[in-house]
Amino acid sequence: MEANKILAKAETLRGTLSTGFRDEIVKSLYSEAEAIARRAVKPVEGKRYDFDQKIDRLVTSPIAGLPIMLILLGIIIWLTVSGANVASIALADVLFAVGDWGRALFVQIGAPWWITGFIWDGVYLALAWVVSVMLPPMAIFFPAFTFLEDLGYLPRVAFNLDWLFKKAGAHGKQSLTMAMGFGCNAAGVIATRVIDSPRERLIAILTNNFVPCNGRFPTLIMIATVFVAAAFSPALTSFIAAGTVVGVVLIGIGFTFLMSWLLSRTVLKGEASAFTLELPPYRRPNIARILYTSILDRTIFVLWRAMQTAAPAGAIIWILANITVGDSNLARVIADWLNPFGLLLGLDGVILLAYIIAIPANEIVVPTMMMVYMGTGTMINGPGTSAGIFDLLVNGNGWTMLTAVNLMLFALLHNPCATTILTIYRETKSYKWTVISVLITLGTAFLVTFLTASFARLMGWV
Amino acid sequence: MNWIWLLFLLLFVAWLPRYGLLALYQDWRSARQRELVEDALKHLLDREQSARHASPESLAGILNLPRVKVTRLITDMESQNLLETRGAELHLTAEGERWAMHIVRAHRLWERYLADEARMPLNKIHNEAQRREHSFTDAQLDELSAALGYPTRDPHGDPIPSREGKMPFVEITPVTAWQNDVLARIVHIEDEPAIAYEQILAAGLRLGQTIRIIERTPRRIVLSDGETEYRLAPTVAANVSVAPLPSSEVAKAHAIPLASLTRDQRGEIVQLDEAVQGFTRRRFLDLGLTPGTVIYPELGNFFGDPRAYRVRGTLIALRKDQAAQIWVKPV
Numbered sequence: 001m002e003a004n005k006i007l008a009k010a011e012t013l014r015g016t017l018s019t020g021f022r023d024e025i026v027k028s029l030y031s032e033a034e035a036i037a038r039r040a041v042k043p044v045e046g047k048r049y050d051f052d053q054k055i056d057r058l059v060t061s062p063i064a065g066l067p068i069m070l071i072l073l074g075i076i077i078w079l080t081v082s083g084a085n086v087a088s089i090a091l092a093d094v095l096f097a098v099g100d101w102g103r104a105l106f107v108q109i110g111a112p113w114w115i116t117g118f119i120w121d122g123v124y125l126a127l128a129w130v131v132s133v134m135l136p137p138m139a140i141f142f143p144a145f146t147f148l149e150d151l152g153y154l155p156r157v158a159f160n161l162d163w164l165f166k167k168a169g170a171h172g173k174q175s176l177t178m179a180m181g182f183g184c185n186a187a188g189v190i191a192t193r194v195i196d197s198p199r200e201r202l203i204a205i206l207t208n209n210f211v212p213c214n215g216r217f218p219t220l221i222m223i224a225t226v227f228v229a230a231a232f233s234p235a236l237t238s239f240i241a242a243g244t245v246v247g248v249v250l251i252g253i254g255f256t257f258l259m260s261w262l263l264s265r266t267v268l269k270g271e272a273s274a275f276t277l278e279l280p281p282y283r284r285p286n287i288a289r290i291l292y293t294s295i296l297d298r299t300i301f302v303l304w305r306a307m308q309t310a311a312p313a314g315a316i317i318w319i320l321a322n323i324t325v326g327d328s329n330l331a332r333v334i335a336d337w338l339n340p341f342g343l344l345l346g347l348d349g350v351i352l353l354a355y356i357i358a359i360p361a362n363e364i365v366v367p368t369m370m371m372v373y374m375g376t377g378t379m380i381n382g383p384g385t386s387a388g389i390f391d392l393l394v395n396g397n398g399w400t401m402l403t404a405v406n407l408m409l410f411a412l413l414h415n416p417c418a419t420t421i422l423t424i425y426r427e428t429k430s431y432k433w434t435v436i437s438v439l440i441t442l443g444t445a446f447l448v449t450f451l452t453a454s455f456a457r458l459m460g461w462v
Numbered sequence: 463m464n465w466i467w468l469l470f471l472l473l474f475v476a477w478l479p480r481y482g483l484l485a486l487y488q489d490w491r492s493a494r495q496r497e498l499v500e501d502a503l504k505h506l507l508d509r510e511q512s513a514r515h516a517s518p519e520s521l522a523g524i525l526n527l528p529r530v531k532v533t534r535l536i537t538d539m540e541s542q543n544l545l546e547t548r549g550a551e552l553h554l555t556a557e558g559e560r561w562a563m564h565i566v567r568a569h570r571l572w573e574r575y576l577a578d579e580a581r582m583p584l585n586k587i588h589n590e591a592q593r594r595e596h597s598f599t600d601a602q603l604d605e606l607s608a609a610l611g612y613p614t615r616d617p618h619g620d621p622i623p624s625r626e627g628k629m630p631f632v633e634i635t636p637v638t639a640w641q642n643d644v645l646a647r648i649v650h651i652e653d654e655p656a657i658a659y660e661q662i663l664a665a666g667l668r669l670g671q672t673i674r675i676i677e678r679t680p681r682r683i684v685l686s687d688g689e690t691e692y693r694l695a696p697t698v699a700a701n702v703s704v705a706p707l708p709s710s711e712v713a714k715a716h717a718i719p720l721a722s723l724t725r726d727q728r729g730e731i732v733q734l735d736e737a738v739q740g741f742t743r744r745r746f747l748d749l750g751l752t753p754g755t756v757i758y759p760e761l762g763n764f765f766g767d768p769r770a771y772r773v774r775g776t777l778i779a780l781r782k783d784q785a786a787q788i789w790v791k792p793v
Contacts, residue, residue: 014612022611022743022747023733023734023743023747023752023753026747026748026752027752027753027754030750030752030755053760053761056760056761056770056777057761060761060762060763060764061764062764065764155779159761159763159768159770159779160763160764162763162767162768162779162781163763163765163766163767163768166767166781172768196745197581197741199581269582274741274742274745274746274784275768275779275780275781275784276745276746276749276778276779276780276784277768277778277779277780278749278776278777278778278779279761279770279776279777279778279779280776280777281777
C-alpha cells in the first residue's frame with residue numbers, strides 16, 4: 001500500500017519537473033568528477049597540445065591529408081600481399097609435406113582408400129589450404145592496422161572522410177571498418193562496434209562485404225595477372241596487375257557508397273544520428289600490446305572460425321570429386337547442370353559450383369575450380385605458369401575476357417563467406433538482417449554480372 | 463464438371479472466415495471507418511481548442527470527402543454519442559473529447575518517438591505518426607510514454623495530453639497584465655466579441671508569436687516582435703493571452719549555435735537545443751557537453767564538415783548539424 005502511495009506521489013511530481021532536469025543530473029555528475037580530479041590529478045605545468053596540433057594540421061590538410069592516407073593504405077596492402085606471398089608458399093610447403101606424410105602413414109597401416117582420401121585429401125587439405133593462404137596476410141595486415149590504430153591516426157581518417165560518408169547517409173567511422181574489411185570482412189563486421197548509432201552501424205555491417213578481403217585477393221590477382229596483364233609487355237605485368245586489382249577495389253568502394261546511399265534512403269531511412277568522433281592524442285604505440293591484440297584477438301580468432309567452416313567444406317569437395325556418375329564425377333555433373341545459369345551471368349557452371357562450395361572460405365575458390373577443370377580428385381594449384389593457366393581456361397574450357405571480368409566482379413560483390421555471415425548474425429542478433437546482408441550482396445552480384453554479360457553480348461564483343 | 467469445382471474454390475476463397483477476401487475487405491473497411499472517425503474527432507478538437515467550431519463543410523474539406531459521405535459520417539458519430547450538432551456547428555461530447563484526446567496523445571507520443579529514437583527528419587514525422595496513431599490502447603501508450611521518459615511536449619512544442627486527457631497545465635495571462643519588456647508567447651486569442659477579434663487579426667498578431675510590451679499607456683499598448691510594432695487599445699489587448707517562454711527559449715535568445723563560433727572564439731555551453739532528445743542528447747551529455755563547459759573549435763576539415771572542438775581537454779569532432787544544436791555564448 002505504502003509503495004503504491006509513493007508511486008502515485010512520484011507520478012504527480014513528475015509533471016512538475018523541468019524539461020532539463022536530466023541535463024542537470026549529468027552536469028552535477030561532471031562537476032563532482034571534476035572536483036575529485038582536481039584533488040587527485042596534478043596537471044603538468046605548461047603542457048599544451050602544440051605538437052599534436054601540428055600533426056593534426058598536417059594529416060587533415062587539403063594538400064597532404066588525402067595523399068598521406070592513400071600512401072599508408074597502399075603501404076599496408078602492398079606489405080600484406082607481397083610479404084604474405086613468400087610466407088604462404090613456405091607455409092604451404094610445410095603443411096602439404098605433413099599431409100603427404102600422413103597419407104603415406106595411412107596407406108602403410110592399410111586404411112581403406114576412402115578413409116585416407118576423406119581425411120587427408122579432403123578435410124586436411126582444405127584446412128592446410130585455408131591456413132596457408134589466410135594466416136600470413138592476416139598476421140601482417142592486422143598488426144600493421146593495429147599499429148595505426150594505437151598511434152591514434154585512424155580517427156583522423158574518419159575525420160577526413162566523413163563528408164563523403166555523410167552524403168551516403170553513413171558514419172565517417174565506416175571508413176575504418178571498410179579498411180579493416182581488407183584484412184577480413186568478419187573482422188570488419190566486428191569492428192563496426194565503434195559506430196555508436198544503430199542505424200549507421202547496420203549500414204556499415206551490410207555493406208562491409210563490398211570491400212574484398214585477403215581471401216579474395218588471390219583470385220583477383222590471378223585473373224588480373226593471367227588475363228589483363230598478359231596483354232601488355234612482360235616488364236609491365238606486375239604494375240598492370242596491381243592497377244587492375246586497385247581498379248576492382250575502387251569499384252567495390254563505389255558499391256559500398258551506392259548501397260549505403262540506397263539503404264539510408266529506403267529500409268534504413270532516417271536522419272543522420274549524432275556524429276561524435278573522439279580524436280585522441282597521439283601516443284607512442286605499444287608494440288607488445290599491438291602484437292598481442294592483433295595476433296590473438298583478430299588473427300587467431302578469425303582463423304579459428306574459418307578453420308571450423310573449412311573442414312566440412314573440404315570433406316564435401318572431396319566427396320563431390322570422388323563419387324563417379326557415369327564417366328565423370330559428381331562435381332562435373334553439378335557444374336554441367338549449373339552451366340546454363342552460369343553462362344547467363346557471363347560465368348560458367350564450374351565457377352558457380354566453386355563459389356557454392358567455397359561459401360565457408362573464399363580461399364579455396366581457385367583450387368576448387370582448377371580441380372574440376374583438370375578432373376583431379378583433390379584441390380590443386382593448377383598449371384604453374386600464367387601461360388599454362390591461360391591455356392587451360394581459354395582453350396580448354398572456353399573462357400573469354402568476359403568470363404575473366406565477370407569473375408572479378410562476382411568475386412568482389414558475391415555473398416559473404418560463412419564466417420562473415422555467422423559474425424553478422426552474432427553482431428546484429430537478427431535473422432532478418434543476416435538474410436538481407438546475403439540477399440543484397442548476392443543480388444548485386446547476379447544483377448551486375450548479368451548486365452555486363454548482356455551488354456557485352458549485345459555489343460558483339462563475345 | 464471442372465467449372466463447378468472452380469466456382470466452389472472461388473466461393474471458398476471469398477467466404478473463408480477471417481482470411482477470406484470478404485473478411486479481409488470487411489477488416490479493411492472497419493479500419494478505414496475507424497480512421498475516418500478518429501480524424502474527424504481530431505479536427506473537431508482542433509477547432510474547439512482554437513475557439514472556433516467545426517462545420518460539415520470544414521470536415522468535408524479536412525477529410526477530403528464528398529458532402530454526402532460526411533453527412534453519413536456525422537449521423538454515425540452522433541448515434542455513437544461522439545458529437546452533437548447545434549445548428550451548423552459540430553460540438554464534441556465528453557465521450558468524443560476523451561477519444562480525441564487519446565488520438566492526440568498517440569499522435570504526439572509517436573512524433574516524439576520518431577524524432578528522438580528513430581531519428582526521422584522533422585518534416586516527415588507528422589505523416590508517419592498520422593499512419594501509426596490509430597489502433598493503440600491506453601496501456602500501450604503508457605508504455606511508449608514511459609520508454610520515452612514521460613515527455614510533456616511533442617517535437618513541435620505542442621503539449622502531450624496525459625492518459626486522463628488533460629493537457630499539461632500552462633498558466634496564461636492577458637497581455638494587459640504582463641510585465642513590460644519581458645518576452646512572452648501568444649497562446650490564445652479570444653474570438654468573442656468578434657469586433658475585437660477582427661481588430662487583433664487586422665493588426666497582424668497571431669498564435670504562437672513571440673512578443674514583448676514596449677509601451678503601455680491608458681490609451682494604448684504597443685507590442686513588438688523585434689521587427690514590427692503592433693498598437694492595440696487596452697480593452698482589445700485584454701483578449702490576447704500570453705504565457706512565459708520556456709526557459710530554454712529565453713536562454714537561446716542570448717546565445718549562438720556552436721557551429722557559428724569562429725576559429726579564434728571560445729564559447730561556454732548554455733544549453734543543448736530542445737530539438738535534441740533521446741539518443742543524441744544522451745551521447746552529447748556522455749561526452750561532457752554539459753551547460754557551463756568551455757569549448758572552442760580547434761581543427762577544421764578541408765570540406766568544412768566536420769569540425770573538431772577542444773572540450774575538457776579532449777578533441778571531439780562534430781558535424782555542422784550537430785554543432786548547430788549546441789547553444790553557446792562567446793567568452
